[in-house]
Amino acid sequence: MRNVSEFGTRPTVDSIVFESVSKVFRHRPAFFNWIGKERSGETRALNEISLRIPAESILALLGPNGSGKTTLLKLISTMLLPDAGRVLVGGADTRDEPQRVRQLVGFAVAAERSFFPRLTARENLDFFAALDDMPRRERKTWIEFMLTRTGLLHAADTLVMKFSSGMCQRLGIARALLKQPAVILLDEPTRSLDPASAEEFWDLVRELPADGATVVIATHSFQEAAAVGDAVAVLHQGELAGHRRIDRDAAEDLRFFYAQTTGTLAERVSLLEACS
């Protein structure tokens, strides 16, 4: 099989930097709130996060549901703008130079519904590749390559509305990699994949830094984080609870680190018991 570096050239970034970044979501209840009682107030999704992700490395983001992992990825991609602080991608501020950042970033979102259901997989990829300024003459070869790498070539001409969750997830990964971005954001990329496909995918991800890409992967799987990550950042209730380098294949070690950084005392004990 051909290697990702055999096609085209990928731009590179020197690093991704979070400088005291906070993100708050406000809840605005509807009129007549006494009828249904919708919550008001605000959710602090990220609080004063400072983090530097070196170029050509893979950062695994771990954390419980609602800890801010997806928010962090969305801030890098410019889907969200920070309420305080700055996010710099290769020196470009996501607030001041969003268009430049978008040219550098590819995002495989966790949501299944992010494609046009009545287009085939190939047609969807062609559409998004065109919007990302990939020249027409290169698109066919690239799409073929990405469909092969993600194991979707057999379903290339099937309407996406007939895809399973796992197939949608593979297609999302193909779309993110297709534009040859300098920064690749993966939100729970193997959540719906079978174990063999997940391992194949990890092989693919491990190749990316050598090709100049910086990868940030949000996951709940210690195994996945250990398999692909150079470093791990643990988020807990919007705070950066821990950040360190990791050794490959050290899932048990990661479990311990996670328990240390995120849990209450009781949770830590039960997590550590589960680990042992």
Place this chain on the structure above:
Amino acid sequence: MRLAALVDKMIVVLRRDLLTALRYRSGFLLTAAGTLLELAAFYYLSRAIGPGFRPDGVEYFPFLLVGTGFYTFMVLGIHSFLQVVQEAQQTGTLEVLTTTSTPAPILVLLSALSAFSASALQLLFYLGAGWLLFGVHLPAPNVVGGIVIFLLSLVIAMALGMMAAALQLATQRGSAVLWLLGSGAWLMTGTLFPVGTLPRPLGLLSQLIPLSHSLTGMRLALLQGAQFSRLAGEVAVLLLFCLVLMPFSLWLFSYAVRRARQLGTLSCY
């Protein structure tokens, strides 16, 4: 953005919409049937009213045909912008689309241009069916004048559409507001009857609605074959609307996208 890249994007957007429309198999037939039924209703309404009623000096059925056909084209066109955003919110594609290298206003413009092409085909079908099936006779239409009015109206509809799309992003309920405005326009733009029959305050208000000038200009050009000297007033007003509304709508839409990114409501619907 290079022109070649823009054309390439236009092609993929048109292709996406054409393929989607074709794959909703019964859509075309139902639209065509609905159009014919609407025409039949207007035809028999004009016959019931009788030949004595000649608004602006023309027969009532051609008056209705041009008025309702062009009104529908404009309103569907404006609505298509809102629909583009609404569908992208509902299919979950909006967030991803706004992280591509194509700026959001360009993306919405391209998608809506594609929708306008469909509406233009529908307008041609509407006018063609009126001519072939119901025997509408246009004595000596000023086709070039009609095209000028059409193009200016198109730019205005695109600007209003961008505003509707911004409204959808801001409130997630843009269609309700558009429905209200559409109903008001139906009453005040002279779609079904000349604006001269409205009370004076409403008549003055109707002059502030671009669609009133589009309809007047279109009827002058197509039904009365008016020369450019007679069309100049409507053309000047439409041009003024274009110059004011287009830059404002682009600014408004960009602001709405930025606000949605800040509030985290891009994918809310």
